[in-house]
Every structure is written in C-alpha cells, then in structure tokens.
Amino acid sequence: MSSFDAFARFYHADYGSFCDDLPFYRALLRRAAGPAIELMCGSGRLLTPLVREGFNVTGVDISPALLAQAKRNLDAAGIGVGMQLQLGDVRQPLSGDPYAAAFVAINSFMHLATVEDQLAALRHTHAALRPGGLLALDLFNPDPVDLLRHDNELVLDKMFALDDGTLVQKFVAQAVDMATQTSSVTFIYDELADQLVRRTTLAFSMRWLYRYELEHLLARCGFVLEALYGSYNLDAYDQSSPLMLAVAVSV
Incomplete structure (x- = not known):
C-alpha cells in the first residue's frame, strides 16, 4: 500500500x-x-x-x-x-x-x-x-532563510471541510536538512466532529x-x-x- x-x-x-x-x-x-x-x-x-x-x-x-x-x-x-x-x-x-x-x-x-x-x-x-x-x-x-525560519515548528496551515461537512484542521511541521536538501514533512489532519478529534498523520520526505x-x-x-x-x-x-x-x- x-x-x-x-x-x-x-x-x-x-x-x-x-x-x-x-x-x-x-x-x-x-x-x-x-x-x-x-x-x-x-x-x-x-x-x-x-x-x-x-x-x-x-x-x-x-x-x-x-x-x-x-x-x-x-x-x-x-x-x-x-x-x-x-x-x-x-x-x-x-x-x-x-x-x-x-x-x-x-x-x-x-x-x-x-x-x-x-x-x-x-x-x-x-x-x-x-x-x-x-x-x-x-x-x-x-530559499534557505525561509526554509529555516519555521524549522521544526508545528504550524496551523489551514482549515477546510470534507464532502460530508466534517471540519478539518491541518497542521504542518518540517525538519530541514540543508546538507541533503531534504525536508522531513509531517501533515496532521484533525477531524472535528461530535466533540471528538480524529487525527491522521502523514510523514514523508521531499528533496528540493x-x-x-x-x-x-x-x-x-x-x-x-x-x-x-x-x-x-x-x-x-x-x-x-x-x-x-x-x-x-x-x-
């Protein structure tokens, strides 16, 4: 998968x-x-x-x-x-x-x-x-300066709704390695429904x-x-x- x-x-x-x-x-x-x-x-x-x-x-x-x-x-x-x-x-x-x-x-x-x-x-x-x-x-x-500005910070990126109306908060964090030109990225999707939070986490690497x-x-x-x-x-x-x-x- x-x-x-x-x-x-x-x-x-x-x-x-x-x-x-x-x-x-x-x-x-x-x-x-x-x-x-x-x-x-x-x-x-x-x-x-x-x-x-x-x-x-x-x-x-x-x-x-x-x-x-x-x-x-x-x-x-x-x-x-x-x-x-x-x-x-x-x-x-x-x-x-x-x-x-x-x-x-x-x-x-x-x-x-x-x-x-x-x-x-x-x-x-x-x-x-x-x-x-x-x-x-x-x-x-x-941009090296911009890449390092939010290194290892968890940032609220956006909020949006799924097709069924469920509200989602998306958080993003990235750890930057300038030597290898890579960012270790984490997306966190928090679904907010019925006074509960359902969290899905996706981690991946990107090379610029x-x-x-x-x-x-x-x-x-x-x-x-x-x-x-x-x-x-x-x-x-x-x-x-x-x-x-x-x-x-x-x-």
Missing part, C-alpha cells in the same frame, strides 16, 4: 480547489498537440478539467486510493468512461503509445528523494515521449532542487531545458520567485 493512501481522504478537499496552474498546462497541451501523461496525478485535480476540455491525458499515480478518488471525480464530471488511469511508479517504465507531453504538478517531483530516483523517473519519462516531446516540472524555489542541478539532471536524461519560469504567469525566474516552472524538450 502506498503511504499516501491514508492521505487520499483529505487530498482533494485540501488541494482540489487550486487552479492557478491550469492555464499553464492548458497552453502546454495545446502546443504539444497530442496525447499527454500526468505523472503523480493524485486525485485528478488537473486531469478532470483538462479532459473535460477535450485534451487526451493519461494519469499515473502510485496510490490506489488517490487513483480511486480521481476516478470518482472524473465520473462525477461525466468524463470517466474510457479515461486512462494507470497505477504505476514513475521510477519504472511507463506504458502507452509515445506521448507528446508529460508533466508533474505542484512539487510532486520532490517526493523522489534520491538522485537515483530522480534519474530513473526522468529517463522513463524520456522513453515515453516522442522526439520533441515536452516535459513540464513545477518545483519549489528553495536548485536551478543548475535541475538542468544537469534533465541533460543526463535526454532533455534540453527550454525555459524556466518563476510563476504560472511565465514571469522570468529569479532568486525571489515562488517556484521554478521548467519546460524541457526531449531530444
């Missing part, structure tokens, strides 16, 4: 309303003009609107529970029939015909916490793309990347970095950018 299966109950309620990146991926797929694959697709936050708009997108994730949630979301939108959802590990070969584009949204690539895992995922993605295929990676832009480290990884796996943006509005990347949004081409 994937460690993220327990997270599936909260994932869509937590992240499902985020759509700031949708115009970027819509433009990417229009440019690619062919079938695409979303790696580490989660509950289908992006898949659902993109497929609804007519794009041919396959979703891959390692968590059966998250894929089941994605299927429910697609079915609820009336677009689940014939939709390609694959249970798979991006560190292993990907199935399907050559794709015109691949993308990994909102920091998901950072769950690959070793160089070996990162290279494996990029190499298998390259093998799954047609020549000239596009790859987009949305990554956190690391720096600009030229990313470019080097891509080059080792057959990609050329075409553009690096600092926002979904395609602002130029600089040290103050909130994110690193990379677009690479398979060669």
